Amino acid sequence: MSSPDISRALDGDIAMVHVRFVQAMEARLPKLELSSKERYFAVLSVLVAKLEASDKSMRDIMQEMMGEAANVILQELQG
Numbered sequence: 001m002s003s004p005d006i007s008r009a010l011d012g013d014i015a016m017v018h019v020r021f022v023q024a025m026e027a028r029l030p031k032l033e034l035s036s037k038e039r040y041f042a043v044l045s046v047l048v049a050k051l052e053a054s055d056k057s058m059r060d061i062m063q064e065m066m067g068e069a070a071n072v073i074l075q076e077l078q079g
Helices: 004-033 034-053 058-078
Strands: none
Touching: 034 058
């Protein structure tokens, strides 16, 4: 399989997982406590904003998100 073929296959796999992610979160949201929803929204909003900034690499985005999400994750675990 050529590199472009592998890339297209991965694109399809990623799209499929995105659909599953949305379905899973839609099922969970009604059951989440308000504080968990607020933390989830905060992390998701920051991530989307960073992804929309096309001047950043995925590596840079992930490094930034690790630091920013760590506090939210700890709050959720203490929750």
